[in-house]
Amino acid sequence: MKLYLVPTPIGNLEDITLRAINILKEVDAVLAEDTRTSGVLMKHLGISKPLHSYHIFNEHQTVQRLVAQLKGGKTLALISDAGTPSISDPGFLLVRECIKQDIPIECLPGPTAFVPALVNSGLPADRFTFEGFLPHKKGRQTRLTELVGESRTMIFYESPHRLLKTLEQFAEYFGPDRPASVSRELTKLFEETIRGTLQEIITYFAEKTIKGEIVIVVQGK
Incomplete structure (x- = not known):
């Protein structure tokens, strides 16, 4: 009886650990955010295990069933499409319930x-705050206003089609001369990191077709 949270590669499939591979081979079943995406990884690793769907739209309904399986002696691994479960991905509800039980x-x-x-x-990495995805509408301005006085380095996730709008809002709230960086397609073939002031980064991406997963890092006040 155990739940393993197993990080998976964010791009380059070689970034999985030997221990992660061994755990995925040993568990009774794997809970995956998208069974198709995870199926590709499992096939690449030569691992054949039952894959069950566990994502943001069904986690409330499935938690009790999964807890019952665990209490019945099953060993399960939770993985997300990329990265560490619960970091801007499903997992928190299941972990909390397992702790209770x-x-x-x-x-x-x-x-x-x-x-x-x-x-x-x-940018300074000794103290930082991870903000994940900002609210799209309700609460967005409130969050940005709260962050104006933040002295730690700030880290955000963003989608390609919202990148420019978000950078422009950062320039408005934090000032166009605030140092920042945008990392795109990390660990993949077309990985790039653009550093400069917020205004310089806006100018760079204004002329580009933006693709891939994006992390924005902004220096604190």
């Missing part, structure tokens, strides 16, 4: 996008 949990160390983006940025 005294079910052992173990989280393996491994890939997550914000750490390489932070280190790559060249």
Whole structure:
């Protein structure tokens, strides 16, 4: 009886650990955010295990069923499409319920996008705040206003089609001369990190077709 949280590569499939591979081979079943995406990884690793769907739209309904399986002696691994479960991905509800029910949990160390983006940025990494995705509408301005006085380095996730709008809002709230960096397609073939002031980064991306997963790092006040 145990739940393992297993980080998976954010791009380059070689970034999975030997321990993660061994755990995926040993468990009774794997809970995956998208069984198609995870199926590709499992096939690449030569692992054949039952894959069950566990994502943001069904986690409320499935938690009790999964807890019952764990209490019945099953060993399960939770993986997301990329990176570490629960970091801007499903997992928190299941972990919280397992803690309540005294079910052992173990989280393996491994890939997550914000750490390489932070280190790559060249901005102070001794103190930082991870903000994930900002609210799209309700609460967005409130969050940005709260962050105006933030002295720690700030880390955000963003989608390609919202990148420019978000950078422009950052320039408005934090000032166009605030140092920042944008990392895109981390660990993949077309990985790039653009560093400069917010205005310089806006100018760069204004002329580009933006694709891929994005991490924005902004220096604190």
